[in-house]
Amino acid sequence: xxxSLRASVLSLARDKALLVWALxxxxxxxxxxxxxxxxxxxxxTTVGSTLGVVRDKNYxxxxxxxxxxxxxxxxxxxxxxxxxxxxxxxxxxxxxANAAEVDAYLTVDAxxxxxxxxxxxxxxxxxTLPTSVLAEVLDTYQHTRAAVEKVAATRPELLATGExxxxxxxxxxxxxxxxxxxxxxxPDARYYYALLAMAAGxxxxxxxxxxxxxxxxxxxLGARQSLAAVPRWRMLVGALLGAWLCEFxxxxxxxxxMRGVAGVSFGSDTHGVVVALAASxxxxxxxxxxxxxxxxxxxxMISGITCLLSxxxxxYGTSSQQLADAIEATAPALAHANPLxxxxxxxxxxLYYDTPDAFLESVAALLIMALAFLALASFRMRRTSYDHx
Amino acid sequence: MASNKAVVxxxxxxKRYGELVAVDHLSLDIAPGEVFGLLGPNGSGKTTTINxxxxxxxxDHGEIELFGQxxxxxxxxxxxxxxxxxxxxxxxxxxxxxxxxxxxxxxxVSDRTRRRELVDAAIDFVGLQKxxxxxxxxxxxxxxxxxxxxxGIAHRPELIIMDEPTVAxxxxxxxxxxxxxxxxNAEGATVIYTSHYMEEVERLCSRIMIMDHGRSVASGTxxxxxxxxxxxxxxxxxxxxxxxxxxxxxxxLPHVRTAELDAGMLHVQCTSGAHNLxxxxxxxxxxxxxxxxxxxxxxxxxxVFLEITGRALRDEx
Numbered sequence: 001x002x003x004s005l006r007a008s009v010l011s012l013a014r015d016k017a018l019l020v021w022a023l024x025x026x027x028x029x030x031x032x033x034x035x036x037x038x039x040x041x042x043x044x045t046t047v048g049s050t051l052g053v054v055r056d057k058n059y060x061x062x063x064x065x066x067x068x069x070x071x072x073x074x075x076x077x078x079x080x081x082x083x084x085x086x087x088x089x090x091x092x093x094x095x096x097a098n099a100a101e102v103d104a105y106l107t108v109d110a111x112x113x114x115x116x117x118x119x120x121x122x123x124x125x126x127x128t129l130p131t132s133v134l135a136e137v138l139d140t141y142q143h144t145r146a147a148v149e150k151v152a153a154t155r156p157e158l159l160a161t162g163e164x165x166x167x168x169x170x171x172x173x174x175x176x177x178x179x180x181x182x183x184x185x186x187p188d189a190r191y192y193y194a195l196l197a198m199a200a201g202x203x204x205x206x207x208x209x210x211x212x213x214x215x216x217x218x219x220x221l222g223a224r225q226s227l228a229a230v231p232r233w234r235m236l237v238g239a240l241l242g243a244w245l246c247e248f249x250x251x252x253x254x255x256x257x258m259r260g261v262a263g264v265s266f267g268s269d270t271h272g273v274v275v276a277l278a279a280s281x282x283x284x285x286x287x288x289x290x291x292x293x294x295x296x297x298x299x300x301m302i303s304g305i306t307c308l309l310s311x312x313x314x315x316y317g318t319s320s321q322q323l324a325d326a327i328e329a330t331a332p333a334l335a336h337a338n339p340l341x342x343x344x345x346x347x348x349x350x351l352y353y354d355t356p357d358a359f360l361e362s363v364a365a366l367l368i369m370a371l372a373f374l375a376l377a378s379f380r381m382r383r384t385s386y387d388h389x
Numbered sequence: 390m391a392s393n394k395a396v397v398x399x400x401x402x403x404k405r406y407g408e409l410v411a412v413d414h415l416s417l418d419i420a421p422g423e424v425f426g427l428l429g430p431n432g433s434g435k436t437t438t439i440n441x442x443x444x445x446x447x448x449d450h451g452e453i454e455l456f457g458q459x460x461x462x463x464x465x466x467x468x469x470x471x472x473x474x475x476x477x478x479x480x481x482x483x484x485x486x487x488x489x490x491x492x493x494x495x496x497x498v499s500d501r502t503r504r505r506e507l508v509d510a511a512i513d514f515v516g517l518q519k520x521x522x523x524x525x526x527x528x529x530x531x532x533x534x535x536x537x538x539x540x541g542i543a544h545r546p547e548l549i550i551m552d553e554p555t556v557a558x559x560x561x562x563x564x565x566x567x568x569x570x571x572x573x574n575a576e577g578a579t580v581i582y583t584s585h586y587m588e589e590v591e592r593l594c595s596r597i598m599i600m601d602h603g604r605s606v607a608s609g610t611x612x613x614x615x616x617x618x619x620x621x622x623x624x625x626x627x628x629x630x631x632x633x634x635x636x637x638x639x640x641x642l643p644h645v646r647t648a649e650l651d652a653g654m655l656h657v658q659c660t661s662g663a664h665n666l667x668x669x670x671x672x673x674x675x676x677x678x679x680x681x682x683x684x685x686x687x688x689x690x691x692x693v694f695l696e697i698t699g700r701a702l703r704d705e706x
Contacts, residue, residue, distance in 0.1 A: 003495030007481060007488075014483040213481075216445055220479035224540075227443055228496035229469035235496075 001230070001238040008210045008242025015209070017299065021202035022250035027257050029195050034262050037188040050083045051134060052093040052105030059108045063148065068141045069106070072134075081133055094119070104134060112145070114138050183267050183351050190348065192264045194315035197343035199254060200280040201306035203247035205299045207288025210239040211377070217295065236381070240285055240374075247281040267351040272359060276346035279366040283339050286373035293380035309340040342366050395454070396421050396548050396579045397442065402451035404437055404603075411437040412448070413603035419596075421547075424570070424580040426594030428587075430698050434603040435583050436476070439550055442581075443473065455548065469497050472546030476553045478537045480525050487512065487521040490539045497544035511543035514569060531562025538566065542573065549573060550581045555589060567593060587690040597690070601698045611690055618696045620646075620688045621659035624669050627681035629653050635676040642668050661688075 012018050053059065053069060060066070071077065073084040085102055087093040093105035097119040104118045116135055151158050214235055216223040228235060255273060258264040266273045291297045312335065314321035328335040335341050342362045349358035397419040404412040412434045419425045429435045440446040442453055444462040453460045455467050480489045490508045498504045512521050515535035525533060534554060542549060551570065555563045570593055574580055584590055590597060591611045598608040607614055621644060631650055639648045639655070644662030648655065655673075659665040666685045673680055 003492060003499075006495075007484065007492040010488060011481050011483040220475045220477040221481070223445055224473060224475055224479040224493070225496065226445060227468055227471065227473055229465045230496060231463070231465070 001234040004235040004238025008239045012246040018206045026199040026254035049103035052102035193347040194313040197340040198310040204284040204288030207243040207285035208292040210243045211292030280343040283366040283370040286370040289377040313344045398454040404448040426590040426597035427583045429600035433600040472541045474541035474551040493540040494543040511539040515539045531558045621661040624657040625684040
């Protein structure tokens with residue numbers, strides 16, 4: 001078995017086809033995706049608005065307002081939601097808003113109440129989201145200010161210490177970052193996961209070649225190896241193990257490249273990523289072994305099948321993703337029967353889901369598929385007749 | 390020959406492909422230390438017989454014993470004692486020559502230290518020392534054939550089956566391969582050798598079987614085979630001019646099969662007879678013809694082969 005494993009690893013490591021499809025292909029596609037998706041993150045991210053602030057005497061007199069504005073515009077703060085441009089008068093600020101230089105501008109009336117002004121121009125240019133967030137901040141400021149004034153009027157002794165005032169003002173910004181998923185959404189991650197699934201599928205050719213070399217019907221090399229003084233199953237296990245190791249190593253390098261160079265997030269569960277790679281490469285090897293027992297199966301046919309299955313993982317763009325999502329919604333069994341979908345879902349589940357259930361389900365599905373493919377391959381190999389030698 | 394001494398013992402082997410009987414009740418014994426030549430036209434059943442011996446093919450009837458034990462697909466201890474050099478070069482394209490020899494040797498020998506010695510010896514044996522780090526694609530046809538042999542013999546098998554190992558190699562490589570086979574045999578290996586090159590078979594083989602239509606049609610030593618056929622020696626005499634009447638008298642000699650005059654040379658093909666050359670020269674002397682060079686060639690194995698298997702082309706549908 002070790003001899004077969006060694007021969008398999010050495011052969012596949014020097015086989016250009018495996019290196020191209022399982023290693024070079026995902027790396028090259030990653031580089032292409034990096035170029036394609038360079039602006040996609042910005043499109044999916046809420047960019048802070050620019051707020052015009054009329055810095056007049058009312059503004060200066062408004063208790064805690066300037067601190068609030070600075071807190072929400074501090075470039076070093078994670079709570080930063082806007083940039084600030086200061087103006088001397090309301091007219092200047094309005095002109096800037098009309099010119100869409102700012103999304104809104106802030107004035108303070110004689111009573112110290114902040115007022116947010118939004119023009120049609122700034123609305124049409126930027127939409128309502130940034131200003132609604134700003135309005136929420138200013139509402140919070142108003143409530144805090146009203147509470148402080150009320151305490152000052154009724155129980156002034158409570159504000160005698162700086163700590164008490166600080167308790168009101170330290171939460172000047174009441175916005176909280178909420179995440180619905182375990183990790184921040186990454187719009188391009190799905191493409192990379194589908195790409196990995198495709199690379200795994202392409203790697204099935206490695207196992208196919210390894211198995212072919214052991215079949216006496218496939219050529220003189222197979223016939224010669226059939227004369228070995230070791231049981232055939234041990235040679236098959238060795239060859240498949242070699243193919244699995246090679247494909248796993250290629251995919252691991254591809255993941256490291258995606259993570260290190262393209263910054264693709266795979267979540268924090270590194271062991272899970274390794275398990276997903278092992279399961280998907282095992283499934284691909286088992287599928288390749290099954291293909292190897294079909295004399296008429298060509299490597300190009302594996303590539304074609306892999307390309308077709310990748311359509312339903314969302315690899316080919318928005319339409320492909322919509323199709324994949326539609327199939328998953330309307331015919332989940334069909335989606336789940338796609339081994340490449342299961343591979344993609346492994347990584348997806350690791351990144352987004354709080355519990356490991358979905359990940360484990362996909363890994364289990366891949367292992368079941370692998371066992372089924374191996375069982376079929378073994379059955380076909382037992383049936384292989386040498387009679388046309 | 391006593392069956393318990395035979396390295397290979399086949400009895401009544403029958404292999405059918407549908408209606409076609411590829412091997413038809415074949416029996417043979419090969420003794421230890423023999424170089425056994427298996428001859429026959431294409432499709433005569435040689436390779437099928439070898440594949441049956443190696444259990445690459447199932448067969449319909451018969452018994453095959455190697456080293457006194459029944460050969461089965463799972464007879465791994467027996468397989469350990471067999472080496473095969475297939476007709477086509479069967480090596481890993483991605484591995485170097487040394488890695489190839491090691492890989493095939495590892496199918497029989499698990500101990501790495503022992504294997505290293507065997508691989509070194511096999512590479513030395515076929516003279517691939519300078520090319521051991523070359524991949525097969527970088528090797529010439531002759532070197533490839535030698536690598537093919539090294540892969541088959543590295544584990545020091547007692548029985549070596551060589552299926553046309555010298556196809557498409559230059560004379561130097563062929564000579565190297567043939568002398569290598571002689572050395573293997575001298576070291577004690579029993580060899581089954583198939584080839585279409587009769588001079589190779591005649592040189593190497595201590596015993597020869599000619600197969601046709603799946604059957605053994607003749608077997609024995611080369612001399613015994615030559616004695617079995619009616620073809621005798623070929624007499625060539627340089628006569629210059631010769632009249633038609635004298636030529637007819639030569640043709641009418643009792644053991645003359647054909648007689649032709651070609652560019653001053655009289656070529657006479659005889660059947661086996663004790664005084665063929667003297668009889669031909671006697672006719673020429675009676676006719677008063679002087680002659681120059683006289684050549685008498687005994688029948689070759691090729692003559693035997695053609696007489697036994699016929700001259701009709703076999704690869705035609």
